[in-house]
Amino acid sequence: MEITDVRTVKLSVALDRPLGVSRDRETDSRGASIVVVETDGGIQGIGEGVGPEPSITERIVEEKYAPRLLGEDPLDVERLWSEMLTEDLYWDRKGQGVAAASGIDIALWDIAGKHYDTPTYRLLGGDTSGTGSLRAYASDLFWDVPEQMARRAGEYSDRGFEAVKTHLGRGIDADRERVAAMQAAIGDAELMVDMNCGYDIADARRVGRMLEEYDVYWYEEPLSPYDIEGLAELRRELDVPIATGENEYTKWGFSDLFEARAVDYAMPDAMRCGGLTEMKKIGALAEASGVRFSPHCFATGVGLAATMAAAASTPAFEWLEFDVTDNPLQEAFFIDDLTVEDGRVALPTEPGLGVSLTEEVLEYAVE
Ligand SMILES: [Mg+2]
Missing domain, CATH: 3.30.390.10 (Enolase-like, N-terminal domain)
Structure with a gap:
């Protein structure tokens, strides 16, 4: 061929x-x-x-x-x-x-x-969970007044997601109001918080202590991805686990993060870090370093399908990031229906990634 x-x-x-x-x-x-x-x-x-x-x-x-x-x-x-x-x-x-x-x-x-x-995940190592599905968190909640964010967070946990992620990072007081409102709205579900590199180390430390008070599940990208030492410092000082990696590339980049002991949840993005070939190697490095593997994915159905193939076949996998923002470019790509039940996304059964360029997708094509 x-x-x-x-x-x-x-x-x-x-x-x-x-x-x-x-x-x-x-x-x-x-x-x-x-x-x-x-x-x-x-x-x-x-x-x-x-x-x-x-x-x-x-x-x-x-x-x-x-x-x-x-x-x-x-x-x-x-x-x-x-x-x-x-x-x-x-x-x-x-x-x-x-x-x-x-x-x-x-x-x-x-x-x-x-x-x-055969489905691509089978070529990469098969279904490590043995369940035919992947545990997913609802992603993401974006900035709004606390009441709106809490209402949406509650809707996602009501749909069966065991964890919900939100974007914050606009000052400790504004962040605190929103964390408190969302934690109250989601019952037993977990709350992950993503700062998109929004703080310096002094503020990240103060905000991190606030997140500990509310038992936040992970603290994502509190600092610039350049500041690996700062992430390691926060990880040593705080009880809330550190998640990062969507802005990192290749096994060499992740190796630096792991050697610095800067991360609890590694978040390589299959569409940036070097594709599925590199995701598998980063997953192996994570496993050997005692780091959990929770890939970043906020893309189309193609990116989601690729992320699922890596997640299914990686022993260190913990959580799949699942876009709940009514993205019209997600489900439209899947050949099988995209099935989400009790917060778990079913693996595709079609050969390859299980996606195709449908007419529905091509309606969004641009020059
Ligand atoms: Mg993020």
């Missing part, structure tokens, strides 16, 4: 309600770059690479990587990964180059599943 074409499809969705995070930042649209790899055998693989601007991913995929991949055997995934990412270590050790290659890597694993006629 040979690769005959590598291209991207850009998607864009305007949001009715902006999604607000720390430091007064918010977004009013969601974009995606879906990577499509065609083969001479007629099998098509799809993946996703995330970044701030789909057209950047498109240029890297189509101008940098596609010429290297045409004519190659798509089943030699490790060799093609090295071709994309270690042959060119002068330029793309982190950032958009790795994210674009992640989208291609995911598409190659989709092709492999279709070629061997």
Whole structure:
């Protein structure tokens, strides 16, 4: 089998309600770059690479990587990964180059599943839980008045999610009001808190102590991803576990985090960190370091399907991030119905990742 074409499809969705995070930042649209790899055998693989601007991913995929991949055997995934990412270590050790290659890597694993006629997670090691499903938390709650955030948090726990995540990070008093309201609304469910790198170490320490008072489940990205020592310091000082990793790349980046003992819940993003090939290795490093594996995923159904394949097959896996924001680009990709019951998401049964570029999805395609 040979690769005959590598291209991207850009998607864009305007949001009715902006999604607000720390430091007064918010977004009013969601974009995606879906990577499509065609083969001479007629099998098509799809993946996703995330970044701030789909057209950047498109240029890297189509101008940098596609010429290297045409004519190659798509089943030699490790060799093609090295071709994309270690042959060119002068330029793309982190950032958009790795994210674009992640989208291609995911598409190659989709092709492999279709070629061997089995769901991709089975090629990666099978279902470690033995349940055919993954434990998920509801993601995410965005900035609003405390009453609204509490109401939504309560809706998610009522739907059966055992954990709910929220974005905070706009000062200790405003954060405290919202944590108190949400904890009161979700009963026995757990509350995870994501600061999106919104604090410096002094404020992160004070806010972390406040989160301890409310028995928060994890404290996500309190600091800049550059400050690994600061994360390690917080982890030593606080009882609330530290989660981070969505802004980290490759096994080498995660190895630094683990060696510094800076994280309790590692959150690699399959669409950024180097694809499924790298997710498996980061999962193994996490296991060897006594770190829990809870991948970051806030993307389309393609990214979710890829994340599920990595999560299912990784022994250190703890929680799947499941987008509950009525994202029209999530369910529309799945060939089987996307089934969520009692806070668990069923693994797809179709060969490959179980997703495809449906007509419903292509309604969101943009030039
Ligand atoms: Mg996050």
